[in-house]
Amino acid sequence: MTTRTPLMAGNWKMNLNHLEAIAHVQKLAFALADKDYDSVEVAVLPPFTDLRSVQTLVDGDKLKIKYGAQDISAHDGGAYTGEISGPMLAKLKCTYVAVGHSERRQYHAETDEVVNTKVKAAFKHGITPILCVGEELEVREAGNHVSHTLAQVEGGLKDVPAEQAETVVIAYEPVWAIGTGKVCGAEDAQEVCAAIRGKLAELYTQELADKVRIQYGGSVKSGNVAEIMAQADIDGALVGGASLDADEFVKIVRFRDQ
Numbered sequence: 008m009t010t011r012t013p014l015m016a017g018n019w020k021m022n023l024n025h026l027e028a029i030a031h032v033q034k035l036a037f038a039l040a041d042k043d044y045d046s047v048e049v050a051v052l053p054p055f056t057d058l059r060s061v062q063t064l065v066d067g068d069k070l071k072i073k074y075g076a077q078d079i080s081a082h083d084g085g086a087y088t089g090e091i092s093g094p095m096l097a098k099l100k101c102t103y104v105a106v107g108h109s110e111r112r113q114y115h116a117e118t119d120e121v122v123n124t125k126v127k128a129a130f131k132h133g134i135t136p137i138l139c140v141g142e143e144l145e146v147r148e149a150g151n152h153v154s155h156t157l158a159q160v161e162g163g164l165k166d167v168p169a170e171q172a173e174t175v176v177i178a179y180e181p182v183w184a185i186g187t188g189k190v191c192g193a194e195d196a197q198e199v200c201a202a203i204r205g206k207l208a209e210l211y212t213q214e215l216a217d218k219v220r221i222q223y224g225g226s227v228k229s230g231n232v233a234e235i236m237a238q239a240d241i242d243g244a245l246v247g248g249a250s251l252d253a254d255e256f257v258k259i260v261r262f263r264d265q
């Protein structure tokens with residue numbers, strides 16, 4: 008049997024300045040016990056301006072919490088005003104980076120091609136991409152949610168070799184469930200996550216597909232996380248709003264108690 012350690016990651020989006028970030032991570036560190044980290048990997052994805060502060064705290068206090076960024080430049084350096092490169096994130100010891108979040112696709116016109124170059128940039132610098140995929144409401148209503156999402160998986164992983172792809176994290180986040188309070192039904196989420204695993208098996212091997220962690224994201228809270236995590240192909244959650252409340256995020260990490 009494959010054992011995939013669940014990954015609970017808090018995507019803070021554009022919330023919490025660096026001082027608030029320190030206070031928030033300290034609260035999480037205080038509340039989480041060693042036994043929590045034994046069975047779940049816990050990560051936060053703060054804004055870029057918080058990363059150095061979070062790194063200093065995690066290093067200084069030897070915290071088990073992991074952290075990462077919300078985006079990465081496709082380029083390693085140069086005249087790209089406003090962008091943050093893989094080497095910069097690697098220097099900050101980021102474990103993860105979210106790539107292709109629907110808000111980047113929507114507001115920054117990120118295509119699957121752009122997302123693919125960012126996935127490759129992350130791997131090049133030893134950072135694990137959390138490849139975000141998921142359909143808009145019209146797509147689901149038209150019944151095309153599976154094919155739409157699988158095309159994003161295939162596009163995001165184009166020409167990514169198996170030895171890298173086996174460590175990718177995929178986050179299935181139906182756009183209509185993000186920040187809306189409308190959680191995707193656990194079985195509906197499972198349908199798409201199982202199809203994503205099937206696609207990975209087709210692109211690579213079943214063995215590789217069985218290793219990859221697939222998260223669900225979209226209005227995850229302590230009240231619905233247990234049902235979501237009970238699904239066979241869901242290996243964690245990418246949590247937006249609820250991750251800004253430390254107590255609530257800790258309850259999500261302890262989904263087995265909910």
Ligand SMILES: O=C(CO)COP(=O)(O)O
Nearest residue numbers: 018185186225226247248
């Ligand atoms: O986009 C999300 C995480 O990346 C989900 O956001 P919410 O949990 O606020 O719906």
